[in-house]
Amino acid sequence: MRKLFLLITTLGLIMATGCNKPSESTNTAGSGGGKKLTIAFMPKSKGNQYFITCKNGAVKAAADLGIDLLFDGPTNTDPAKQNEIVENWITLGVDVIAVACENKEGISTALRKAQAKGIKVITFDSDSMPDARSFFVNQATATGIANVLMDTAAQLCGGEGEFAIITATLTANNMNEWRKNIDLRLKEKYPKMKLVETKPCDDQKDKAQQETANLLGAYPNLKCVMAICSPAVPGAAEAVKQAGKVGKVKVLGLGLPSENRAYVKDGVTQAVILWKVEDLGYLTIAAATALAKGELKPGATTFKAGKLGEIQLQGSDIVLGQPFVFTKENIDQFDF
Amino acid sequence: MKRYFRELSVAAALFALLAGLALFAPNFYEPAPLLSRFAAQAPALVVAIGMTLVIISRQIDISVGSQFGVCAVVAGTLAAMKLPLVVVLLASVGTGAILGAFNGVLIAGLGLPSIVVTLATMVTWQEALRLGQQGRFINLPPGMQWMGLSQVGGQRALVALAVLMVAAFAWALKNLAAGRHVYAVGSDAEAARLAGIHPKGTTFGVFVLMGGLVGLAAVMNIVQSPQVDPNAGGGLELKAIAAAVVGGVAVSGGRGNLWGVFVGLLLLATINPALTYLHVEAYWEKAIQGLVILLAVVADGLRSRRGKR
Amino acid sequence: MSSSSKLNGWKSALLRHESVLLFLVLLEAFYFNAVGRNFATADNVGNIIRHSTEIGLLALVMMPIILTGGIDLSVGSLLGLCAVLFGKMCQEGGFSPLVAGGITLCIGAAAGGFNATLITWLRLPPLIVTLGTYSLFRGLAEAITKGTATYSKFPQAFLDFGNGALLGLPNQAWILLAVAMGVWLLIHQTTFGRSFRAIGFAPEGARYAGLPVERRVAMAYVLAGIVAALAAILFTARVTQARADAGIGYELLAVTAVVLGGTSIFGGTGTVHGTLLGVVAVAILSNGLSRILSISNVSRELSGMLTGALLVLALASGLLSKYIAAWRARRGVAG
Incomplete structure (x- = not known):
């Protein structure tokens, strides 16, 4: 019985603190x-x-x-x-x-x-x-970002070939918006380019590096990796560098200059896209x-x-x- | 044969997967990417060694992912100050050991349940790290990557180190008194105490060792790239636990062997690249990982059930 | 003699875990009321309840499982899977939320039954089985949506329900209360509760005492599945969308609340009101800290760290009271 009493007091207390003071202004x-x-x-x-x-x-x-x-x-x-x-x-x-x-x-x-x-x-x-x-x-709008990404990728690849995307998680909302718009742009303007796979990296650089390494092996004709979350850009670049495919496989993505400076200077990453x-x-x-x-x-x-x-x-x-x-x-x- | 049923069935599953890859995606076996994949898994293997010891002693540690992040940031910060690799390594292992000792004091010293203690330390270190580092990457000096070796040399060294650690620990578990103590404490702490083993000391030691191994793994990870990501290590605890369990370590303590864990980790770590090489869509990965874990234990369960009848 | 035993009764009641926790909750409430901005307002209390409903529900059903000495790591993933299936049925199947909700509860029960079968029939460790289904359920949710699909077209009445109130309290509060009463009756007023405890204390002993151990344990996991499905529906109504990442990490939050509430992770002891207090303690802590403007920027990290510290303290305090009891018993024997 005492337990029941305790239970009810607990709940009562929660309600009491709430209901006794409904008049206090909420936007002081x-x-x-x-x-x-x-x-x-x-x-x-x-x-x-x-x-x-x-x-x-x-x-x-x-x-x-x-x-x-x-x-x-x-x-x-x-x-x-x-x-x-x-x-x-x-x-x-x-x-x-x-x-x-x-x-x-x-x-x-x-x-x-x-x-x-x-x-x-x-x-x-x-x-x-x-x-x-x-x-x-x-x-930049989702369309704007997607277009710049896709256009830059197409320009790097000479308008044809296979490319892959590294995203944060499969459920990330805005990245899915970008992917949708990238798809639209791809169908509309670059029929000779092919998106082979989209891989999640859980917003971790090391995971992005491993996923990119796998993609490079699984798709020998891959021409470009597009990383659309910021930790993935240096991760993808490192994988391309370690696979000895610098220049052969282009890297671009949305990332911070500070995290990518070395790769851009070494010519591993061709373009990093961002706003101020x-x-x-x-x-x-x-x-x-x-x-x-x-x-x-x-x-x-x-x-x-x-x-x-x-x-x-x-x-x-x-x-x-x-x-x-x-x-x-x-x-x-x-x-x- | 019977004794190693689990280990052998996991090895069979791995072999089947590898055979499938050989048939349908032979470029999976190109040497350079294969070596990279091994090197990338080397830190996880070292963590799995520690986790195996922890589980054999009938405990669990879910704070290793957070410990890994803390160690990586400590190591990265020191490396960025251009300190030599040895100092960086010692500091990282030391940091890990201290974090492990913290768990150990609470678990062995006070007798608190390991799952709750390490749940608490997992959140605490993780949030403290976010507070301190705010997700900033640390840039490492040029000589740090591959420990000054060539890329292939560095990768070989890392893989060799990890496999050597497995061999050494497997040997020690079997042949050293301390190793047998871990099994004894895990299967029956009271009996172990009566046999003159110090269960608290053993458990404490296992957690310190776990932390130290995490520290080592963190360094093995940061030398593979020129930047340290403080978020690295997310999900590492599940990976290590899954590898141990699939590899036949019993969560009820006292049973398991490191070669089984080695094969278990190989199997789990092969699934993800295998899907890519077989051109299967990424969104099936988690479901398949879950199925593999379940199948491994269900096979065991069915067998022991039939055995009882 | 009688007065001293009465006094002891009061003392032990005050030293009981739940009482200490209640004191802590009150302390938090008074402190945040004094220091935080607009803490003890009807709206904010409503928020605290609404935001902790799903975790509260999961904790309430996690508690009987832990009582039997088990654990269920799959509830968060199951929440995600159920949310996705519920959304798909409403948006693409043309079901009304009521029908879809009914089916979702059945799916939850089936998923709980799946865990239960592996755990009881094959006698596999719950930690490992639910670690597997933790991946499996989330993986299925991602596979069904291909990761990307979001369901957000629900009837307005359903969405209003998720953000509405009844008699001054959020709708969720009444559901939480009903489930809490149900679980409380089950654990504290029926023989089921006693058998859960017995199983947690000594499963073999319980078997020899003639308890249907497998059936009772299975019941706890099926219950967890059903309530996880219920939490999925409430989650969808509140956030007004269903996606594969719903409920990520909730299993650990639920375990935290249960353990903080004084349930032993080894099974055998624990109370429903303790669990509720555990939920409230964490919810007030995170809400209150974000209301102290000077530390608001780091409140989320702080509340995580403090929750970790609280967990260890809760365990240690249990230890302390055990030592006190042992010391008393020794003194009693000596005297």
Whole structure:
């Protein structure tokens, strides 16, 4: 009986703490009143160099613009975690939520809840459903990235031959968007090229290296490896180098210059494609601040983003600029 | 024959797979890529040796993946400071041994269950590593890769080292008093104690050894590429446990031999490249891995069931 | 005499694991309420419950398994497989969520039965069997979706259910409560519970005592399968999508909650309310830390590390009370 009592007290306690204080305001920060704005900033995952670079830009923007920045994100691949963090931010009472979305449909439910509570929502890096946010800070669209990747690959291969893709996990949402668009571009423009296989590397460099080594052996005519998650680019390059196929098998991918510099200089990796990641973080916070202050409204065509100057809008997309192709010639100019 | 049923059946499965590859994808046997594949699995083999000892002593260690990450980052950081390989190796093995000793104190000293203790240390080291390193790669100085040897030389050395370790440990388990103690403690700790063996000391030693081997494996891994990925080691614990189990080590302790584990790891590690060489889609890989683990134990279970009847 | 035994009864009740854990939960709640921002609000408490429902459900059914001395590492993967099958039936099969849900529960039961067959009929170690099905179930989910398919077209009513509330509490809370009551009755009020404990203490002894050991153990794994399927449906309703990576890593979170709740990993002892408190303790810790703005940026790493420390502490505290009891017994004999 005592156990039952304990059980009921436990549950009762949980309910009591909740139900006795329903009147407390959930959005104490408010947007007016000269209070410091709180902007919550979420990467797809923590512990990833790409998003750490993004965060560095966001921190600089927060200092420039005088806002409070919250940084939180999933530490594993649990697809529900982003929703949970957004829902926590809603009850925490923040002014703007900025998210790089892992699950397009899934996260939108949580973001709509935030909007219903009067919290402004902005997405960056990869978008939610359009109705779940005000603006999308677009470093490059899925189509844009896919096209640059596919076009560069085709150019490296001379427009014909076999190629393979290394991705993070088979379930990663935005990479699947890119793969779909790569497929479209492939069918439309490069009928002589053939995608032989797509392999996951679990976001680990060593696994990418092993998968690439296997692909090189299994497909002797392979002409190009396309790595679409950042740890996979140096992994693929190392495998090509160790197989003694430098130059014969081209390597390209989406990655950070710092992780690929040596390979690009040695001619193992022909092209690394990326945008100015730090600027992406900076621009996101600048846009979020302008949105909260009412300086950026739907329908605007430009807005002033701190040190980045005037930024153009296309519809509800805030465009950072085109993806950048790092090659032997220019890679030394970038240090992220 | 009967005694080694499991080991032999796993070897038969491996042989069948290899024969299939010889028929349908002969380029699987090209020497250079084959050597690379062996070298890439060498660290996992070293970890599996330690895991075998842990399981034979009737414990388990699911923190080895996190330990591997910590050791790799420690080793990488020291190597980046241009310290000689010997120092890097000692530091990595030392770090591993300390992490292992931490497990050992809690498990052998306080008598806490190993699965929970290592679950706790797994999360703790993993999160601490993320906090400290934030996923940044470490660039190694040029001389570090392949320990200053040529690529082929380095790969051969790594494979030789791993196989030598298996041979040495297999010999030690059979012929040294300490090795027999591990079996004795695993099959019946109380009986072992009455026979004059120190079960706590043995268990503690096994966990320290496990950590040290992880440290060694981490160095064997980082010398294969010019950069250290702090996320390396994710999933290593499952790989090592699966290899041990498929190779015939009993989770109830006291039974198992390293050559079986060696074959078990070879089988599991061959599945992934085999699928690529046979041009099977990647998304079947996990299901097939699971089936292989199940088939290995089910075969054993059926046999012992028939034996009882 | 009677007053001293009463006093001892109170003392041991206070020293009992669940009481210490309850104290810890209260401490956490008061601390985060004082330091964190908007911690003790109705909305946030609703969040904490909603977000820990699936892990809570898995922990509730993991607990009887651990009680029998087993473990089920496949529940997280089974959640993923069931979510994918449920999504596929709703979106491509044209089933209503109710029908699809019913079928999904049956699939969960079958998957649990598969584990149970291998464990009881072939007498294989649960750790190894479920390690195999951990890979197998996740692998099947990936194979069915080819890794990429995401199911998100569900009737609005179903999605509303996953994010709605009843009488001020999230819908999930009521389901969690119902399952908790069910498992509580099973473990603490029926002979089944006693037989689980007996099996965990000494399986051979239980067999000689005439207990149908195989059937009872099988029951625990089938129950886990059914509830994992239920968790999959709730997960899909809450996150409003089904994909092959649903529930990754949940098995270890569930084991953590069960062990934190005082169930011995070797089997034989444990309580349902302890398990619930274990779930709550971890959920409040991770939620509360993210509400302290100064450490919010590293709260997730911190809560992981603290959970690890809590686990070891929970085990060590069990040890301590054992020593105290032994010491008392010795003193009792001497005096």
